[in-house]
Structure formats: structure tokens, C-alpha cells
Amino acid sequence: MAIIPQMNLFSWTEIEELGDLDRLRLVIEYLPDDKLMRTLEKERKNGRDDYPIRVVWNTILAGVVFEHKSIESLIRELNRNAQLRWLCGIENGKVPPSYVYSRFMKKLIDNEDEIEAIFLTLVEQISEVLPDFGKSLAIDGKAIPSFANRKNKNEKEDGRRDTDADHGVKSYRGKREDGSTWEKIVRWFGYKLHLVVDAVYELPVFFSVTKASVPDINEAHKLLEKMKKTTSIA
Structure with missing residues (x-):
């Protein structure tokens, strides 16, 4: 479960000065996505776990933060950026191939309500920090x-x-x-x-x-x- 750091949340100067890796770290740490992860892991059950759910999800978040316009672009970035792979939890340099993302995206579409719940949770947390x-x-x-x-x-x-x-x-x-x-x-x-x-x-x-x-x-x-x-x- 993510916890919003109320004292520093809207110190935009500090956020804007951060690099992409630091921004991604904040997203991974504070995004309230635990329920979505549990749901996806439960759906996988005893299936192959060559590319863990959390790892693939973290790389998708990286694609958003790094503003990649395609999965192919994201994969190239992961292959060349060892720090990014480490932050996403990729071990032994094993970057997910494109077919893994295709299947994962279909799973996300099937769990659209869970993703919307993440967004609504963040909105409610922000409204508690900012009464106006x-x-x-x-x-x-x-x-x-x-x-x-x-x-x-x-x-x-x-x-x-x-x-x-x-x-x-x-x-x-x-x-x-x-x-x-x-x-x-x-x-x-x-x-x-x-x-x-x-x-x-x-x-x-x-x-x-x-x-x-x-x-x-x-x-x-x-x-x-x-x-x-x-x-x-x-």
C-alpha cells in the first residue's frame, strides 16, 4: 500500500529537478497497486513465472515515466540501461520480450476496474492533503x-x-x-x-x-x- 509523503508531495521544484530514475522510484514506491498485483498473480496461479508480474508491471510504469511511445522502444531502453533494469527488479538482464507485454496488456484490460481503483485512490489521497x-x-x-x-x-x-x-x-x-x-x-x-x-x-x-x-x-x-x-x- 502506498503512503503519500504529505510534507513533500507538492514541492514541485524538487520533483522537477529529479531524474527519470528517481521519478520512477517514487512511482513504484507510492503507487497503491498491491491489490492489482495480487489479482494478476492469482490469475496466473501455477503458470510459468519467467517474467514475474511485479517486474513486468514496473517496466510498464517505466515506459510511462520515460515517455516511451512503443513497447519496442521500452525494450531497447531496458536492454541498454542496467540501472533501470535493477530498479524494475529484472534479474540476470532478462528483459521481457514483446509477446509478454502483449499478453500482459490483455490482462490489464480484463482488470480495468482495478486500474481505475488505483487512480481513484490517488485522487482521494490528494484531496485529503489538499482540502481545496x-x-x-x-x-x-x-x-x-x-x-x-x-x-x-x-x-x-x-x-x-x-x-x-x-x-x-x-x-x-x-x-x-x-x-x-x-x-x-x-x-x-x-x-x-x-x-x-x-x-x-x-x-x-x-x-x-x-x-x-x-x-x-x-x-x-x-x-x-x-x-x-x-x-x-x-
């Missing part, structure tokens, strides 16, 4: 491209195609220093991350992931209703 957390909220969406193949004509799953994703379009507008306006249109195939964030601390309060075509305003109403039911922040 969640008072000023903002909502926005972020594109999540899918690197899988598009749907085929029959829309059949074949292990390579993403049959859940679709196409999204988002426009960005602004004004230049000379007063002229600009517009940027982004198109992608994949999904959209809808975020409710604390506008003061710039931290997420609630989220959902939808197909890329779902408008932010439509999902915003659902997010706020669900947030009232599942968190103490209203």
Missing part, C-alpha cells in the same frame, strides 16, 4: 493514436487490427502577436482521453477513454455525473 483540491475544474480531451491496422471490410478481429478505434478530428485556434489568427486541424485514428483536471494544481481528477470521434462536450456530462457517484469531489 477539485474546487476549480477544467475539462479537455487528448488524442490517443492507435498504431494498429485499421478495420478490414468485415471488421473481424485478427490480432493486428484495432476494431474499437475510429477517426477523430480536433481543431486548435489562436491569435498571433501581430493580431492575425491561426488554426490547426489534427486528424488521427484511435481514441480520445477525456480529462477532468484541477485547474489550480493541474492534476487529473477524473477521466474516460472513448473512440476518437466522441465529442468532448458529450462525454463531459457523463464524466461529471460519474465523478459525483464515485468520488468525494463534486
Whole structure:
């Protein structure tokens, strides 16, 4: 179980000065993921344990902290970075191959509720540390491209195609220093991350992931209703 260090949690200057390895260490130490780990280990039962659940999970966390855009990129980093392997718990330089991550990701999808519970636990812990957390909220969406193949004509799953994703379009507008306006249109195939964030601390309060075509305003109403039911922040 993770325990938030209340005195230092929001000393952002100190956090920003840390290297990626130190940031990863904090994530591994304080993320309340014990229940998820027990669930995954129970599901594995007496199966092969060449790549322990906790080790693979730690490397996925490393991929997030180090901002790797693909599993292949993460694997290359693990192979070349001995300190990272040690921090993740990899012994004898035995880095998980790509097929291990494919199977592990499917297990994570099957336990989506447990992952959401981790997020909600962190939100509740932060709200205890910061009584005004969640008072000023903002909502926005972020594109999540899918690197899988598009749907085929029959829309059949074949292990390579993403049959859940679709196409999204988002426009960005602004004004230049000379007063002229600009517009940027982004198109992608994949999904959209809808975020409710604390506008003061710039931290997420609630989220959902939808197909890329779902408008932010439509999902915003659902997010706020669900947030009232599942968190103490209203």
C-alpha cells in the first residue's frame, strides 16, 4: 500500500529537478497497486513465472515515466540501461520480450476496474492533503493514436487490427502577436482521453477513454455525473 509523503508531495521544484530514475522510484514506491498485483498473480496461479508480474508491471510504469511511445522502444531502453533494469527488479538482464507485454496488456484490460481503483485512490489521497483540491475544474480531451491496422471490410478481429478505434478530428485556434489568427486541424485514428483536471494544481481528477470521434462536450456530462457517484469531489 502506498503512503503519500504529505510534507513533500507538492514541492514541485524538487520533483522537477529529479531524474527519470528517481521519478520512477517514487512511482513504484507510492503507487497503491498491491491489490492489482495480487489479482494478476492469482490469475496466473501455477503458470510459468519467467517474467514475474511485479517486474513486468514496473517496466510498464517505466515506459510511462520515460515517455516511451512503443513497447519496442521500452525494450531497447531496458536492454541498454542496467540501472533501470535493477530498479524494475529484472534479474540476470532478462528483459521481457514483446509477446509478454502483449499478453500482459490483455490482462490489464480484463482488470480495468482495478486500474481505475488505483487512480481513484490517488485522487482521494490528494484531496485529503489538499482540502481545496477539485474546487476549480477544467475539462479537455487528448488524442490517443492507435498504431494498429485499421478495420478490414468485415471488421473481424485478427490480432493486428484495432476494431474499437475510429477517426477523430480536433481543431486548435489562436491569435498571433501581430493580431492575425491561426488554426490547426489534427486528424488521427484511435481514441480520445477525456480529462477532468484541477485547474489550480493541474492534476487529473477524473477521466474516460472513448473512440476518437466522441465529442468532448458529450462525454463531459457523463464524466461529471460519474465523478459525483464515485468520488468525494463534486
